[in-house]
Amino acid sequence: MEYIEKVLSELKAKNPHEPEFHQAATEILNGLKPVVKAHPEYEKVALLERFVEPERVVMFRVPWVDDAGNVHVNKGYRVQFNSAIGPYKGGLRFHPSVNLSIIKFLGLEQILKNSLTGLPIGGGKGGSDFDPKGKSDMEVMRFCQSFMTELFRHIGQDTDVPAGDIGVGGREIGYLFGQYKRIADEHAGVLTGRGLSYGGSLARTEATGYGLVYMVEEALKCRGDGLKGKTVVVSGAGNVAIYAAQKAISLGAKVVAMYDSNGYIYDKNGVQVEVIKQIKEVERGRIKAYADRVKGAEYHEGCKGIWSIPCDIALPCATQNELDAAGAQLLIKNGVKLVGEGANMPTTLEGIALLQKAGVVFLPAKAANAGGVATSALEMAQSSGRMFWSFEEVDSKLKGIMVNIYHNMDEAAKEYGVAGDYVAGANIAGFTKVASAMMAQGIV
């Protein structure tokens, strides 16, 4: 379609060194073809051009001092992408690979993900090329304090509410919040993923992984099937991966493999999530230790081999582009039935095309991992209402939201003539609400 091609080619020309941003925009805009065709008025007001251009990008210096007294300088980012339907909302990622392209791809995805939750939250994302791995608690604290010393002036409970992502868990959120409170002199719900003793929500830690599995279960249920007895491969060993594995197991599946950035473990008897939690959450160690502790488990150096393990369901939950065409081909060859994306953009465009062509049920990230941000929005509601809901209450709201998102994207795909294509369905269902709010608010 001419309009979409024009927007994509302008986007690539204006942002030449941002491959991840190009990839995300290509996937999203191509999925929107039927809806853009049905709304010629969008082109007249340059709606897509505005949609792919962040409202604001903040980049800043983050200087900090390590335990030995050496001074380091990292880059800090906050991309406030779209506030048409609510305050900017989206995580902070601390990882050496972070750059503007990655933050923009995540921010663009986040707009539609947040819209899909049905809650009033706009899209944003941020982070730094700081690597928390191998740093002492005090070093992480000093970095977080320096990062927040600049970020605090750009965020607020009705403006922009960051959360965690890769490398930003409970410890980092605590340090960031402490510094915000100290500078702004307010105990506000300005970050989510907070600890339970200072305004956090029960079930937020589990939400993204649990939410992913609730959607998988619903997709299987609609096909007269369920997770019971299924073999599952989960990539990653962080927040999303651990709780996805835990929930899949509790619903009767067998998780046989997981990885961290060094290599994967294969446990034919079923991965013991408590051992993974001890190694990754408590000891901040390497997954390799699992094979030393659990009889019969194997460790393999390198990550890609994980996709050669036969499974019914694959849940990529680590990072972008971890499941490429070669991985998808291996999964298909071994009879995979469903792929649910826990991470953001973990499957390459070629990988998605292969899986969809082979008839594999493909649940895209912006729908399948929306449980985290949905529960963050529930945390915001609890904060502003000075309320505290039980685990069961939050968990059952989360489940309702995930089931709802599944049916919304399923129906949107059917309505626009692309039944079963959930990539298109999720993009369309998320976009229509944002587009309608942007149309109503004029050229801004």
Ligand code: NDP
């Ligand atoms: P964590 O930092 O808790 O865990 C990330 C995991 O992925 C770690 O096991 C890490 O390995 C592994 N990993 C990171 N980079 C690579 C790589 N290049 N190759 C192989 N493995 C890698 O992050 P989260 O679990 O929070 O996030 C995982 C994904 O889920 C991200 O894409 C994030 O954007 C997405 N997401 C997270 C949400 C949340 O609520 N946390 C919400 C929605 C999406 P190692 O231990 O070696 O570092």
